[in-house]
Amino acid sequence: MNFTILRHKDFSNGKYWLLTELNLFEYVESLSEENFNFEVQRKIVKNKYLDDLLTTIDLEEPLPNITLAYKDGIKLTNTGSIVLDDSKLDILDGLQRTYRLWAFWKIYTLIKKEEFTNIKDLILKVKTTHPEFFEQGVVDSKFFKDNFPEGKSKIDFEDKYKRFQLYFTIWTNLSEYEMVRKMLILNAGHKTVSTQHQFEILFLSLWKSIDKKVNNVKIIREKETEFNIVKKGERKPGEYIFSSIITSLMSLVLSKPQRISSDLIYKYDLLNENETNSPLQYAENIFKAQFITDLLLELYNIDIEIQKQVGKEGTIWFGKDTTLNGIFAGIGLYLKISDNSKIENIEQEILDAFNKLKSVITVDLNLKGFNTQYDNVTGRSVNIGTLIRTVIMKYVYHRLENEPLSWNQLFNQEMKK
Numbered sequence: 001m002n003f004t005i006l007r008h009k010d011f012s013n014g015k016y017w018l019l020t021e022l023n024l025f026e027y028v029e030s031l032s033e034e035n036f037n038f039e040v041q042r043k044i045v046k047n048k049y050l051d052d053l054l055t056t057i058d059l060e061e062p063l064p065n066i067t068l069a070y071k072d073g074i075k076l077t078n079t080g081s082i083v084l085d086d087s088k089l090d091i092l093d094g095l096q097r098t099y100r101l102w103a104f105w106k107i108y109t110l111i112k113k114e115e116f117t118n119i120k121d122l123i124l125k126v127k128t129t130h131p132e133f134f135e136q137g138v139v140d141s142k143f144f145k146d147n148f149p150e151g152k153s154k155i156d157f158e159d160k161y162k163r164f165q166l167y168f169t170i171w172t173n174l175s176e177y178e179m180v181r182k183m184l185i186l187n188a189g190h191k192t193v194s195t196q197h198q199f200e201i202l203f204l205s206l207w208k209s210i211d212k213k214v215n216n217v218k219i220i221r222e223k224e225t226e227f228n229i230v231k232k233g234e235r236k237p238g239e240y241i242f243s244s245i246i247t248s249l250m251s252l253v254l255s256k257p258q259r260i261s262s263d264l265i266y267k268y269d270l271l272n273e274n275e276t277n278s279p280l281q282y283a284e285n286i287f288k289a290q291f292i293t294d295l296l297l298e299l300y301n302i303d304i305e306i307q308k309q310v311g312k313e314g315t316i317w318f319g320k321d322t323t324l325n326g327i328f329a330g331i332g333l334y335l336k337i338s339d340n341s342k343i344e345n346i347e348q349e350i351l352d353a354f355n356k357l358k359s360v361i362t363v364d365l366n367l368k369g370f371n372t373q374y375d376n377v378t379g380r381s382v383n384i385g386t387l388i389r390t391v392i393m394k395y396v397y398h399r400l401e402n403e404p405l406s407w408n409q410l411f412n413q414e415m416k417k
Contacts, residue, residue: 014073066094116151257389330396
Protein backbone atom coordinates (compact mmCIF):
# COMPACT_ATOMS: atom_id res chain seq x y z
CA MET A 1 0.00 0.00 0.00
CA ASN A 2 1.24 3.45 -0.89
CA PHE A 3 0.48 5.83 1.99
CA THR A 4 0.66 9.62 1.77
CA ILE A 5 2.58 10.90 4.82
CA LEU A 6 0.97 13.90 6.51
CA ARG A 7 3.23 13.98 9.60
CA HIS A 8 5.95 11.79 11.04
CA LYS A 9 8.18 11.38 14.08
CA ASP A 10 11.47 9.48 14.17
CA PHE A 11 12.30 7.47 17.32
CA SER A 12 15.52 6.06 15.76
CA ASN A 13 16.46 2.48 14.85
CA GLY A 14 13.68 2.21 12.30
CA LYS A 15 10.92 3.08 14.78
CA TYR A 16 8.57 5.76 13.45
CA TRP A 17 5.19 7.25 14.19
CA LEU A 18 3.41 8.21 10.96
CA LEU A 19 0.16 10.03 10.30
CA THR A 20 -0.91 8.98 6.82
CA GLU A 21 -3.67 9.01 4.25
CA LEU A 22 -4.85 6.32 1.83
CA ASN A 23 -8.00 5.89 -0.24
CA LEU A 24 -10.47 3.26 0.89
CA PHE A 25 -10.36 1.35 -2.40
CA GLU A 26 -6.63 0.63 -2.15
CA TYR A 27 -7.00 -0.32 1.51
CA VAL A 28 -9.77 -2.93 1.08
CA GLU A 29 -8.20 -4.32 -2.10
CA SER A 30 -5.04 -5.12 -0.16
CA LEU A 31 -6.88 -6.98 2.64
CA SER A 32 -7.53 -10.69 3.02
CA GLU A 33 -8.94 -12.96 5.74
CA GLU A 34 -5.45 -13.17 7.28
CA ASN A 35 -5.56 -9.48 8.23
CA PHE A 36 -8.34 -10.27 10.70
CA ASN A 37 -6.55 -13.11 12.47
CA PHE A 38 -4.06 -10.89 14.32
CA GLU A 39 -3.61 -12.58 17.70
CA VAL A 40 -3.74 -9.35 19.70
CA GLN A 41 -7.15 -8.44 18.32
CA ARG A 42 -10.48 -9.53 19.68
CA LYS A 43 -13.16 -11.23 17.60
CA ILE A 44 -15.57 -9.39 15.30
CA VAL A 45 -18.58 -8.27 17.33
CA LYS A 46 -22.04 -6.86 16.68
CA ASN A 47 -22.10 -3.08 16.94
CA LYS A 48 -25.18 -1.07 16.02
CA TYR A 49 -23.11 2.13 15.79
CA LEU A 50 -21.21 0.70 12.82
CA ASP A 51 -24.38 -0.09 10.88
CA ASP A 52 -24.34 3.36 9.28
CA LEU A 53 -20.80 3.12 7.90
CA LEU A 54 -22.02 3.09 4.31
CA THR A 55 -24.02 6.27 4.90
CA THR A 56 -20.84 7.90 6.22
CA ILE A 57 -18.96 6.78 3.10
CA ASP A 58 -21.76 7.99 0.83
CA LEU A 59 -21.70 11.44 2.48
CA GLU A 60 -17.86 11.43 2.39
CA GLU A 61 -17.68 12.26 6.09
CA PRO A 62 -14.32 11.43 7.72
CA LEU A 63 -13.97 8.31 9.87
CA PRO A 64 -11.77 8.07 12.98
CA ASN A 65 -8.14 7.11 12.42
CA ILE A 66 -7.19 3.46 12.04
CA THR A 67 -4.00 2.45 13.89
CA LEU A 68 -1.63 -0.02 12.24
CA ALA A 69 1.60 -1.67 13.36
CA TYR A 70 4.30 -2.41 10.78
CA LYS A 71 6.42 -5.39 11.76
CA ASP A 72 9.70 -4.07 10.36
CA GLY A 73 11.74 -0.93 10.74
CA ILE A 74 11.83 1.56 7.88
CA LYS A 75 14.18 4.12 6.35
CA LEU A 76 12.21 7.23 5.57
CA THR A 77 13.94 8.77 2.56
CA ASN A 78 10.82 10.34 1.08
CA THR A 79 8.66 12.16 3.61
CA GLY A 80 5.90 12.59 1.03
CA SER A 81 4.84 8.95 0.79
CA ILE A 82 5.82 5.41 1.73
CA VAL A 83 5.05 1.97 0.33
CA LEU A 84 4.51 -0.71 2.99
CA ASP A 85 4.22 -4.47 2.53
CA ASP A 86 0.57 -5.46 3.16
CA SER A 87 1.56 -8.75 4.78
CA LYS A 88 3.59 -6.96 7.47
CA LEU A 89 0.77 -4.70 8.67
CA ASP A 90 -1.40 -5.53 11.69
CA ILE A 91 -4.50 -3.63 12.79
CA LEU A 92 -4.07 -2.36 16.35
CA ASP A 93 -7.22 -0.24 16.40
CA GLY A 94 -10.04 -0.06 13.84
CA LEU A 95 -10.55 -3.78 13.24
CA GLN A 96 -14.35 -3.57 13.46
CA ARG A 97 -14.57 -0.69 10.97
CA THR A 98 -12.07 -2.30 8.63
CA TYR A 99 -13.82 -5.66 8.64
CA ARG A 100 -17.18 -4.16 7.75
CA LEU A 101 -15.79 -1.99 4.98
CA TRP A 102 -14.01 -5.05 3.58
CA ALA A 103 -17.15 -7.22 3.91
CA PHE A 104 -19.26 -4.64 2.05
CA TRP A 105 -16.63 -4.55 -0.70
CA LYS A 106 -16.60 -8.37 -0.98
CA ILE A 107 -20.39 -8.36 -1.43
CA TYR A 108 -20.14 -5.67 -4.10
CA THR A 109 -17.44 -7.57 -6.03
CA LEU A 110 -19.65 -10.66 -5.87
CA ILE A 111 -22.42 -8.70 -7.59
CA LYS A 112 -20.00 -7.54 -10.27
CA LYS A 113 -19.03 -11.14 -11.03
CA GLU A 114 -22.56 -12.56 -11.13
CA GLU A 115 -25.96 -11.30 -12.22
CA PHE A 116 -28.66 -11.45 -9.54
CA THR A 117 -32.27 -10.88 -10.49
CA ASN A 118 -33.57 -10.64 -6.93
CA ILE A 119 -32.41 -9.98 -3.41
CA LYS A 120 -33.11 -13.53 -2.17
CA ASP A 121 -30.62 -15.08 -4.59
CA LEU A 122 -27.96 -12.54 -3.53
CA ILE A 123 -28.53 -13.24 0.18
CA LEU A 124 -28.36 -17.00 -0.44
CA LYS A 125 -25.09 -16.60 -2.35
CA VAL A 126 -23.51 -14.48 0.41
CA LYS A 127 -24.66 -16.96 3.05
CA THR A 128 -22.99 -19.72 1.03
CA THR A 129 -19.70 -17.95 0.28
CA HIS A 130 -19.35 -15.82 3.43
CA PRO A 131 -21.60 -17.25 6.18
CA GLU A 132 -19.43 -15.50 8.78
CA PHE A 133 -20.82 -12.11 7.66
CA PHE A 134 -24.23 -13.17 9.00
CA GLU A 135 -22.91 -15.14 11.99
CA GLN A 136 -20.91 -12.13 13.22
CA GLY A 137 -23.81 -9.72 12.80
CA VAL A 138 -22.05 -7.66 10.12
CA VAL A 139 -25.00 -7.97 7.69
CA ASP A 140 -28.63 -9.07 7.88
CA SER A 141 -31.67 -9.04 5.60
CA LYS A 142 -32.38 -5.38 6.40
CA PHE A 143 -28.84 -4.48 5.28
CA PHE A 144 -29.51 -6.07 1.88
CA LYS A 145 -32.91 -4.42 1.53
CA ASP A 146 -31.40 -1.01 2.28
CA ASN A 147 -28.27 -1.31 0.15
CA PHE A 148 -28.87 -4.05 -2.44
CA PRO A 149 -32.56 -3.94 -3.43
CA GLU A 150 -33.43 -6.44 -6.18
CA GLY A 151 -29.91 -7.88 -5.85
CA LYS A 152 -28.20 -4.73 -7.16
CA SER A 153 -26.18 -2.04 -5.41
CA LYS A 154 -27.77 1.37 -4.74
CA ILE A 155 -24.37 3.08 -4.93
CA ASP A 156 -21.27 2.63 -7.06
CA PHE A 157 -18.95 1.18 -4.42
CA GLU A 158 -15.88 1.40 -6.61
CA ASP A 159 -16.37 5.09 -7.26
CA LYS A 160 -17.21 5.85 -3.62
CA TYR A 161 -14.29 3.81 -2.25
CA LYS A 162 -11.80 5.42 -4.63
CA ARG A 163 -12.93 8.91 -3.65
CA PHE A 164 -13.03 8.26 0.09
CA GLN A 165 -9.87 8.96 2.10
CA LEU A 166 -8.97 7.09 5.28
CA TYR A 167 -6.48 8.35 7.85
CA PHE A 168 -4.00 6.00 9.51
CA THR A 169 -1.66 6.19 12.46
CA ILE A 170 1.19 3.79 11.74
CA TRP A 171 3.83 2.57 14.21
CA THR A 172 6.85 0.82 12.78
CA ASN A 173 9.31 -1.60 14.39
CA LEU A 174 7.49 -2.00 17.73
CA SER A 175 8.61 -4.75 20.09
CA GLU A 176 5.91 -7.18 21.17
CA TYR A 177 5.91 -5.55 24.61
CA GLU A 178 5.41 -2.09 23.08
CA MET A 179 2.65 -3.39 20.81
CA VAL A 180 0.75 -4.87 23.75
CA ARG A 181 1.06 -1.62 25.70
CA LYS A 182 -0.23 0.35 22.72
CA MET A 183 -3.21 -2.00 22.53
CA LEU A 184 -4.03 -1.51 26.21
CA ILE A 185 -3.92 2.27 25.79
CA LEU A 186 -6.07 2.16 22.64
CA ASN A 187 -8.58 -0.14 24.33
CA ALA A 188 -8.74 1.81 27.58
CA GLY A 189 -11.69 3.96 26.54
CA HIS A 190 -13.67 1.28 24.72
CA LYS A 191 -16.53 -0.05 26.83
CA THR A 192 -17.08 -2.87 24.36
CA VAL A 193 -13.55 -4.20 24.92
CA SER A 194 -13.69 -6.58 27.88
CA THR A 195 -11.17 -6.61 30.70
CA GLN A 196 -10.82 -10.29 29.86
CA HIS A 197 -9.46 -9.35 26.45
CA GLN A 198 -7.10 -6.79 27.99
CA PHE A 199 -5.64 -9.56 30.15
CA GLU A 200 -5.20 -11.73 27.10
CA ILE A 201 -3.29 -9.19 25.07
CA LEU A 202 -1.12 -8.31 28.07
CA PHE A 203 0.03 -11.93 28.27
CA LEU A 204 -0.07 -12.68 24.54
CA SER A 205 3.56 -13.78 24.34
CA LEU A 206 2.99 -16.17 27.22
CA TRP A 207 -0.05 -17.68 25.51
CA LYS A 208 1.88 -18.23 22.28
CA SER A 209 4.66 -19.96 24.25
CA ILE A 210 2.39 -22.42 26.07
CA ASP A 211 -0.34 -22.98 23.47
CA LYS A 212 -0.64 -26.64 22.40
CA LYS A 213 2.49 -27.64 24.33
CA VAL A 214 0.68 -29.76 26.93
CA ASN A 215 -1.08 -32.89 25.72
CA ASN A 216 -4.82 -32.93 26.51
CA VAL A 217 -4.74 -29.30 27.70
CA LYS A 218 -6.38 -26.49 25.76
CA ILE A 219 -6.12 -22.83 26.77
CA ILE A 220 -9.09 -20.95 25.35
CA ARG A 221 -9.13 -17.24 24.59
CA GLU A 222 -12.19 -14.99 24.51
CA LYS A 223 -12.23 -14.73 20.72
CA GLU A 224 -12.52 -18.51 20.22
CA THR A 225 -15.85 -20.18 19.51
CA GLU A 226 -15.59 -22.53 22.51
CA PHE A 227 -15.15 -19.67 24.98
CA ASN A 228 -18.78 -19.17 26.05
CA ILE A 229 -19.42 -22.92 26.19
CA VAL A 230 -16.45 -23.56 28.48
CA LYS A 231 -17.18 -20.48 30.59
CA LYS A 232 -20.71 -21.76 31.24
CA GLY A 233 -19.26 -25.03 32.54
CA GLU A 234 -19.72 -27.33 29.55
CA ARG A 235 -16.08 -28.32 29.47
CA LYS A 236 -13.83 -31.35 29.34
CA PRO A 237 -10.95 -31.90 31.77
CA GLY A 238 -8.00 -29.89 30.49
CA GLU A 239 -10.02 -27.03 28.99
CA TYR A 240 -9.31 -23.71 30.72
CA ILE A 241 -10.07 -20.04 30.04
CA PHE A 242 -6.79 -18.21 29.42
CA SER A 243 -7.61 -15.21 31.62
CA SER A 244 -8.57 -17.60 34.46
CA ILE A 245 -5.12 -19.20 34.27
CA ILE A 246 -3.47 -15.76 34.41
CA THR A 247 -5.48 -14.55 37.42
CA SER A 248 -4.89 -17.92 39.10
CA LEU A 249 -1.14 -17.52 38.63
CA MET A 250 -1.48 -14.05 40.18
CA SER A 251 -3.41 -15.64 43.06
CA LEU A 252 -0.57 -18.12 43.50
CA VAL A 253 2.13 -15.44 43.56
CA LEU A 254 0.21 -13.19 45.96
CA SER A 255 -1.18 -16.06 48.09
CA LYS A 256 -4.57 -14.38 47.85
CA PRO A 257 -7.42 -14.87 45.36
CA GLN A 258 -7.40 -12.37 42.51
CA ARG A 259 -10.09 -11.61 39.98
CA ILE A 260 -10.08 -9.98 36.56
CA SER A 261 -10.21 -6.20 36.77
CA SER A 262 -8.69 -3.20 35.03
CA ASP A 263 -7.14 -2.13 38.35
CA LEU A 264 -5.22 -5.38 38.58
CA ILE A 265 -3.73 -4.85 35.12
CA TYR A 266 -2.15 -1.57 36.15
CA LYS A 267 -1.46 -2.37 39.83
CA TYR A 268 1.16 -4.99 39.02
CA ASP A 269 3.50 -4.89 36.04
CA LEU A 270 4.09 -8.63 35.86
CA LEU A 271 6.02 -8.35 32.62
CA ASN A 272 8.79 -6.40 34.34
CA GLU A 273 8.37 -7.33 38.01
CA ASN A 274 11.59 -8.69 39.53
CA GLU A 275 12.17 -6.86 42.82
CA THR A 276 13.41 -9.20 45.56
CA ASN A 277 11.28 -7.74 48.39
CA SER A 278 8.18 -7.22 46.26
CA PRO A 279 5.01 -9.22 46.98
CA LEU A 280 5.63 -10.50 43.46
CA GLN A 281 9.19 -11.59 44.12
CA TYR A 282 8.54 -14.97 42.46
CA ALA A 283 6.73 -13.59 39.41
CA GLU A 284 9.81 -14.05 37.25
CA ASN A 285 9.99 -17.73 38.28
CA ILE A 286 6.31 -18.43 37.84
CA PHE A 287 5.42 -16.45 34.71
CA LYS A 288 7.66 -18.58 32.51
CA ALA A 289 6.40 -20.74 29.67
CA GLN A 290 8.20 -23.92 30.72
CA PHE A 291 7.05 -23.72 34.34
CA ILE A 292 3.45 -22.98 33.34
CA THR A 293 3.57 -25.92 30.93
CA ASP A 294 4.65 -28.22 33.78
CA LEU A 295 2.04 -26.70 36.09
CA LEU A 296 -0.77 -27.18 33.56
CA LEU A 297 0.08 -30.87 33.40
CA GLU A 298 -0.30 -31.11 37.20
CA LEU A 299 -3.57 -29.18 36.98
CA TYR A 300 -4.84 -31.55 34.30
CA ASN A 301 -4.02 -34.56 36.49
CA ILE A 302 -6.12 -33.07 39.31
CA ASP A 303 -8.89 -32.34 36.79
CA ILE A 304 -8.93 -35.99 35.68
CA GLU A 305 -8.92 -37.25 39.28
CA ILE A 306 -11.91 -35.07 40.14
CA GLN A 307 -13.77 -36.36 37.09
CA LYS A 308 -13.09 -39.96 38.16
CA GLN A 309 -14.17 -39.43 41.75
CA VAL A 310 -16.96 -36.86 41.42
CA GLY A 311 -18.10 -36.95 37.79
CA LYS A 312 -19.45 -34.14 35.61
CA GLU A 313 -20.44 -31.97 38.56
CA GLY A 314 -16.80 -31.94 39.68
CA THR A 315 -15.56 -31.12 36.17
CA ILE A 316 -17.90 -28.12 36.01
CA TRP A 317 -16.88 -26.93 39.48
CA PHE A 318 -13.15 -27.30 38.89
CA GLY A 319 -13.13 -25.22 35.70
CA LYS A 320 -14.78 -22.16 37.23
CA ASP A 321 -12.77 -18.98 37.60
CA THR A 322 -13.60 -18.77 41.32
CA THR A 323 -12.46 -22.35 41.91
CA LEU A 324 -9.15 -22.04 40.09
CA ASN A 325 -8.34 -18.69 41.73
CA GLY A 326 -9.06 -20.20 45.16
CA ILE A 327 -7.04 -23.36 44.53
CA PHE A 328 -3.96 -21.47 43.32
CA ALA A 329 -4.23 -18.99 46.21
CA GLY A 330 -4.48 -21.93 48.63
CA ILE A 331 -1.24 -23.38 47.26
CA GLY A 332 0.42 -19.97 47.66
CA LEU A 333 -0.83 -19.70 51.25
CA TYR A 334 0.36 -23.24 52.04
CA LEU A 335 3.86 -22.50 50.69
CA LYS A 336 3.91 -18.97 52.21
CA ILE A 337 4.92 -17.59 48.82
CA SER A 338 3.95 -14.02 49.71
CA ASP A 339 6.35 -13.97 52.69
CA ASN A 340 9.61 -12.12 52.26
CA SER A 341 11.69 -15.19 53.12
CA LYS A 342 13.34 -16.79 50.13
CA ILE A 343 12.07 -20.23 49.11
CA GLU A 344 14.71 -22.36 47.44
CA ASN A 345 13.64 -24.14 44.25
CA ILE A 346 10.22 -22.48 44.31
CA GLU A 347 9.10 -24.00 41.01
CA GLN A 348 9.53 -27.57 42.22
CA GLU A 349 7.90 -26.74 45.56
CA ILE A 350 4.80 -25.52 43.73
CA LEU A 351 4.66 -28.57 41.45
CA ASP A 352 5.02 -30.89 44.45
CA ALA A 353 2.20 -29.08 46.26
CA PHE A 354 -0.14 -29.52 43.27
CA ASN A 355 0.82 -33.18 43.11
CA LYS A 356 -0.01 -33.57 46.79
CA LEU A 357 -3.32 -31.75 46.25
CA LYS A 358 -4.31 -34.38 43.67
CA SER A 359 -4.25 -37.02 46.42
CA VAL A 360 -6.23 -35.08 49.02
CA ILE A 361 -8.65 -32.80 47.18
CA THR A 362 -11.14 -35.52 46.26
CA VAL A 363 -11.24 -37.01 49.78
CA ASP A 364 -14.76 -36.08 50.87
CA LEU A 365 -14.93 -33.21 48.38
CA ASN A 366 -18.69 -33.17 49.07
CA LEU A 367 -19.80 -30.75 46.39
CA LYS A 368 -23.39 -31.24 47.56
CA GLY A 369 -22.36 -29.65 50.87
CA PHE A 370 -20.53 -26.88 49.01
CA ASN A 371 -23.61 -26.11 46.89
CA THR A 372 -25.86 -26.11 49.98
CA GLN A 373 -23.67 -23.49 51.66
CA TYR A 374 -23.45 -21.52 48.42
CA ASP A 375 -27.25 -21.44 48.15
CA ASN A 376 -27.48 -20.24 51.76
CA VAL A 377 -25.40 -17.12 51.09
CA THR A 378 -26.81 -16.28 47.66
CA GLY A 379 -28.68 -13.01 47.83
CA ARG A 380 -27.14 -11.92 51.12
CA SER A 381 -25.15 -8.70 51.37
CA VAL A 382 -21.76 -10.23 50.62
CA ASN A 383 -19.50 -10.32 47.59
CA ILE A 384 -20.24 -13.89 46.51
CA GLY A 385 -17.24 -14.17 44.18
CA THR A 386 -14.76 -13.01 46.83
CA LEU A 387 -16.37 -15.27 49.45
CA ILE A 388 -16.22 -18.39 47.25
CA ARG A 389 -12.61 -17.76 46.23
CA THR A 390 -11.59 -17.32 49.87
CA VAL A 391 -13.49 -20.37 51.07
CA ILE A 392 -11.86 -22.57 48.40
CA MET A 393 -8.44 -21.11 49.23
CA LYS A 394 -8.92 -22.07 52.90
CA TYR A 395 -10.26 -25.50 51.89
CA VAL A 396 -7.09 -26.23 49.86
CA TYR A 397 -4.81 -24.84 52.58
CA HIS A 398 -6.34 -27.00 55.33
CA ARG A 399 -6.36 -30.09 53.11
CA LEU A 400 -2.65 -29.68 52.41
CA GLU A 401 -1.98 -29.12 56.13
CA ASN A 402 -3.83 -32.38 56.86
CA GLU A 403 -6.40 -30.60 59.01
CA PRO A 404 -9.46 -30.56 56.72
CA LEU A 405 -12.48 -28.42 57.55
CA SER A 406 -16.01 -28.97 56.25
CA TRP A 407 -17.64 -26.54 53.83
CA ASN A 408 -20.04 -25.60 56.62
CA GLN A 409 -17.14 -24.64 58.92
CA LEU A 410 -15.32 -22.72 56.19
CA PHE A 411 -18.38 -20.74 55.08
CA ASN A 412 -19.32 -19.91 58.68
CA GLN A 413 -15.79 -18.72 59.47
CA GLU A 414 -15.77 -16.34 56.52
CA MET A 415 -19.34 -15.09 57.07
CA LYS A 416 -18.46 -14.08 60.67
CA LYS A 417 -15.63 -11.80 59.54
